[in-house]
Amino acid sequence: AAGHPGAEQKSGARGLSAALAGMRPSLWPWLPGLQRDPMAGSGALGGGAGGGQSAGTGQGATLRGPRAPLLLVVLALGAYCLCALPGRCPPAARAPAPSAAPTEQSRSGRRPGAPDLPVASGSGHRRFPQALIVGVKKGGTRALLEFLRLHPDIRALGSEPHFFDRCYERGLAWYRSLMPRTLDGQITMEKTPSYFVTQEAPCRIHGMSPDTKLIVVVRNPVTRAISDYAQMLSKTPGLPSFRALAFRHGLGPVDTAWSAVRIGLYAQHLDNWLRYFPLSHFLFVSGERLVSDPAGEVGRVQDFLGLKRVVTDKHFYFNATKGFPCLKKAQGSSRPRCLGKSKGRPHPRVPWALVQRLQDFYRPFNRKFYQITGQDFGWD
Numbered sequence: 001a002a003g004h005p006g007a008e009q010k011s012g013a014r015g016l017s018a019a020l021a022g023m024r025p026s027l028w029p030w031l032p033g034l035q036r037d038p039m040a041g042s043g044a045l046g047g048g049a050g051g052g053q054s055a056g057t058g059q060g061a062t063l064r065g066p067r068a069p070l071l072l073v074v075l076a077l078g079a080y081c082l083c084a085l086p087g088r089c090p091p092a093a094r095a096p097a098p099s100a101a102p103t104e105q106s107r108s109g110r111r112p113g114a115p116d117l118p119v120a121s122g123s124g125h126r127r128f129p130q131a132l133i134v135g136v137k138k139g140g141t142r143a144l145l146e147f148l149r150l151h152p153d154i155r156a157l158g159s160e161p162h163f164f165d166r167c168y169e170r171g172l173a174w175y176r177s178l179m180p181r182t183l184d185g186q187i188t189m190e191k192t193p194s195y196f197v198t199q200e201a202p203c204r205i206h207g208m209s210p211d212t213k214l215i216v217v218v219r220n221p222v223t224r225a226i227s228d229y230a231q232m233l234s235k236t237p238g239l240p241s242f243r244a245l246a247f248r249h250g251l252g253p254v255d256t257a258w259s260a261v262r263i264g265l266y267a268q269h270l271d272n273w274l275r276y277f278p279l280s281h282f283l284f285v286s287g288e289r290l291v292s293d294p295a296g297e298v299g300r301v302q303d304f305l306g307l308k309r310v311v312t313d314k315h316f317y318f319n320a321t322k323g324f325p326c327l328k329k330a331q332g333s334s335r336p337r338c339l340g341k342s343k344g345r346p347h348p349r350v351p352w353a354l355v356q357r358l359q360d361f362y363r364p365f366n367r368k369f370y371q372i373t374g375q376d377f378g379w380d
């Protein structure tokens with residue numbers, strides 16, 4: 001059911017993606033010793049195209065030999081599997097044309113003269129998103145999207161398409177076919193939190209449209225990591241303890257190879273995005289304020305999108321049972337609605353000493369993030 005939090009597509013087949021993803025380490029000038037790693041284990045998959053290239057590296061001699069067709073079939077199958085495994089990519093609204101290089105016009109998503117895909121039924125056109133919620137996982141991305149959907153000038157995809165991380169081979173025509181129809185002046189949006197930590201995502205999104213507006217919901221990286229772990233635990237009850245995963249050998253240094261830790265290195269991920277987009281294309285939303293003052297944060301997002309502030313405090317109430325703000329009326333309904341059980345899960349208890357160690361670990365990254373964004377998120 002599109003639009004329901006339960007409809008979100010979550011990670012899968014990570015091993016294959018990880019195996020295919022290329023390694024791109026690069027040193028951080030301001031934090032010597034830390035490397036930028038691919039996010040293969042974090043739900044941030046290095047897209048199949050890159051994977052295909054990695055898998056093919058060094059195979060030049062073989063490709064010219066008699067096994068070349070077999071190898072090509074294997075590579076094509078691998079790339080196909082990355083996007084075709086059940087539950088990984090949402091079905092297209094209708095069969096799209098095979099992937100083709102987009103024209104300048106089709107990239108823009110704003111239909112400057114050239115026709116969009118023909119309208120089969122309903123009104124409006126399916127367009128590329130002009131704005132994306134690109135992260136972060138467990139930041140509050142679902143809440144933000146559901147709040148924004150109340151705005152009449154926003155049409156958003158309910159599920160996470162994972163196009164720029166997992167399904168890129170399906171092509172831009174396929175991606176656009178997933179989008180809801182919009183009338184002129186309406187904004188198309190989608191959210192996939194793993195984009196923020198996907199090495200290839202900024203370049204790919206820039207290729208779709210360099211005008212794309214990018215929204216990042218950030219939350220204290222320590223709480224975020226614990227929230228991430230709570231989600232993992234709900235899916236895999238026998239998981240090792242938080243301590244065992246977050247610290248090497250349970251006692252040693254913080255393990256940045258663990259996705260729940262690595263996702264919180266916001267400054268490091270942002271650095272990759274800033275190679276493709278100027279800072280003015282970003283809006284950073286505080287996950288904490290989204291809970292304490294949802295109308296205020298959604299107000300900032302509406303301003304950023306150039307929309308009238310239609311969603312205001314009159315749309316929210318605080319649900320004491322849930323412990324979160326909820327909507328007085330959900331989109332397309334006259335009834336109140338809170339997010340589902342997967343949002344606002346109880347967190348496992350993590351000893352205070354470990355929390356402190358993680359806070360200390362993240363402090364320089366947080367400071368760098370505040371410095372780049374010009375916003376103090378108050379995590380330290």
Ligand SMILES: Nc1ncnc2c1ncn2[C@@H]1O[C@H](COP(=O)(O)OS(=O)(=O)O)[C@@H](OP(=O)(O)O)[C@H]1O
Binds near residue numbers: 193326339
């Ligand atoms: N209004 C409202 N209702 C419920 N939950 C809310 C709300 N606003 C923000 N949050 C916080 O959103 C956290 C989940 O973040 P995401 O939606 O980004 O998670 S996901 O990456 O899509 O799985 C979720 O994290 P946990 O509390 O750890 O479950 C919530 O804290």
